Amino acid sequence: MKVYELLTIPHLEGMQIIAGESGKENEVESVNMMDAPDIIQFLKQNEFLITTAYHLKDHPHLLSELVKAMSEQGCAGLGIKTKRFLDKIPDEVISLANELSLPIIELPLDLSLGQIVNLTFYTILDKRAAELKLVLETHKQFTNIIMQGKGVQSLLQDLSQMIKRPVQLIDQHFKPISQPIMNMDFSSSFDGISIPAASSFPITFSFLSTKQNCTLFPVNISEKKNGFLMIIGEIEKNDQLTLLTIEQAANVISFALMKENALKQHDRSIRNDFFLHFLNGTFASQEEIIGRAEEFSLHHNQMYICAVGKIDGNLLHPTYTQRHEKEDDVFDFIEGELSAYTQKIHFFKKGDSCILLFEVQDHDLSPIVYVETCLIQLQEKVSKYLGNTISFGVSTLCQNFLHTKDGYTEAADALSQGKLSKKTEYIQTYHTKDIMELLRQIPLEDLKNFYSFTLNGFSATKIEEEQSLLETLSVFLETHCQISETAKRLFVHRNTVVYRIEKCEEILGKSLKDSETTLKLRLALRIKSLLEN
Missing domain, CATH: 1.10.10.2840 (PucR C-terminal helix-turn-helix domain)
Incomplete structure (x- = not known):
């Protein structure tokens, strides 16, 4: 509740602001009654203090100290029965209240302080109850959107309409997860921006390029990964209804993303296990391999190029768990980037390396050049966003899926050859060794x-x-x-x-x-x- 809203409370007619009117937008969260001179040490932020000023009647100068202390504590305002024990508010107090934007409100004589406190509290509680009811309805509306399968993008559109501001969902690297907002270059806008882990949210800042305000709210993507719900435009701290609406949306989005991520992890695990079993030769027949591969959109008659990647050097982490987590961060980042490419790229993990299967079309003139271009872009992004370097070995052309087993061997061999040269952030292409490998290059x-x-x-x-x-x-x-x-x-x-x-x-x-x-x-x-x- 705002200070100016106090003046509209039924049964409190006669209240008026006599000083500090510029602070009428101050938020009122509680009400206190002053009946002792030592009240100053008990003052709280956003508190509305009411008094008869009885103990100040012989020392009106102390009123200036009270106003100053209330301003320092962030109090909402001061209510005084001016015609009870004080005939008038001293001019210096009026000037100080105006300077500090601390509203001084004249209270009606026909109501006791207790009545004023009760009526104010009831109004605050009624407003809070109305806000909570609206929040619950909003949460239910957002939840229904997800439960009906409309997706996070639909939820973001509804949220944007509610708060009348553009909304964007981004990951921890400030890259859009949802459909990007038009006319915004995320890469350049967030370049150089970092958010400390211990930051308190929401966070508001301005883009230097556009001078546009932006507010970030935390969103959980998975157990270890966080993102942000980005609101274009500043949100006033006193705008509780908007803040609560956004927080409810962020909570529902977090649950939706965590559920979606868990399902993706399950699918990845099944697909990865299949490919590792294929490489290890545990399947009984070629027919079984081809049939199982089709389940994961790995078509037998499709041509592929295999790339094997590994993070350069020794990961300087004290424990195996931390090294493993770092590898997961890099590989998950790479997998997320693959969806941006026009041609299908399949991703797998094997120990401390990742495997990329590039689908090659018959009309591709230089498939190796395309693959190397993609890998260079991935290397640049891994270095930029994660601070690591990664190298790749690349196979020759595999005529069908069954040949990708040989392609993996070639790519792994090429990667090892590059490491023997003590290089980092390299791309090593496999060199054909015999006639059979030459024949594999022919359609x-x-x-x-x-x-x-x-x-x-x-x-x-x-x-x-x-x-x-x-x-x-x-x-x-x-x-x-x-x-x-x-x-x-x-x-x-x-x-x-x-x-x-x-x-x-x-x-x-x-x-x-x-x-x-x-x-x-x-x-x-x-x-x-x-x-x-």
């Missing part, structure tokens, strides 16, 4: 076409015969066309090898003495092995 459809064209004639033979002929052909080519060595490795008679090679030449319509033919056949047989894996 799968092109490999199938080359294989079918080169060994097309064998498809007309019986399956058993085809297998024996191709097996003989493979060993024959690997032994540099030596019949005796081929027979020895296959445990068959020499004449059997001769017959099968002649049969192969008949099917192919070409001589195996031609170097171009043997090169194509050896590549086709390598592709066959690749396609079967």
Whole structure:
């Protein structure tokens, strides 16, 4: 309740401000009655003090000391029965009250101090009850929005309409969680701003660039992460109704975000466990892997590039728990950033490293360049917001999901190679080592076409015969066309090898003495092995 509202209380007609009118907006939270000279030491902030001034009638100068002490304590105002024991308020007291903006109110003579106290208290309590009722209704309204599945964004829109101010939900790095407010550059606006952990909320400050006021209210995102409900514009400390409304919204948003985060953590854990089991080779068949991967939108026929990241150096924390928490902070930050990229990036954790699977489209001209660009941006943000550096190893192109297992090995190997060079904040791309890895860089459809064209004639033979002929052909080519060595490795008679090679030449319509033919056949047989894996 404001001081000026005291004048509107029924049955208190006749009250009027005779000094310090500029303080009529002061908040009144309690009422006290003065009946002793030592009342000064018992004064409280936002307290309205009433008195007959009996003990001041012979010492009116003490009234100045009282007014000064009340101002220093942040009292709301002073009510005096001026025509009881004091004929008039001294001029110097009037001037002092005006200077200090401490309202002095003339009280009606026909009411006792007790009646004035009771009527004022009842009015304050009625107003508080009305505020609490409105707060409960507001809390119920916000809760219903979440329970009906409309989401936090809908709640923020309702809150903005209620308080008639723009509202934004941001994380601990001052990055928007909800749909961003238009025409606001969060990165530059909050650049250099830090909030101490022991700060009391709400916090109000101004942006240097726009001179616009902003008020922050704390919001819990998870057990260890906090964010802020940002209100554009200053909110007066005395505007209790607006403050209570925002606090109720912040409470409901906290519960909604914590629930949402718990569900996300559960989904992440299941997805991460699947990928780790896949890397460890614990699944019984390729069909099971492909089927399970589809559940997590990891499509088998999709091409991928794998990146493995690790925080540089030794994390200087005294305990394993603190080191682990720091890794979690960095990896959670990276995972949160991935949603901003146009192409899908899958995120996993493995020990003290993170794994990123970049989906690659057929029309991408330079997928490696795109991946490196994304990783450089992540490195810059990790350094800016968390003060850490992180390095990545990058695999070659994986033609399908099953090949991402080899891609992980390549990326991890590239990461290790970079660390051997004592580098930090680097991106190391894996260098192909053999023909099989070179073949993996070729689109799968092109490999199938080359294989079918080169060994097309064998498809007309019986399956058993085809297998024996191709097996003989493979060993024959690997032994540099030596019949005796081929027979020895296959445990068959020499004449059997001769017959099968002649049969192969008949099917192919070409001589195996031609170097171009043997090169194509050896590549086709390598592709066959690749396609079967």
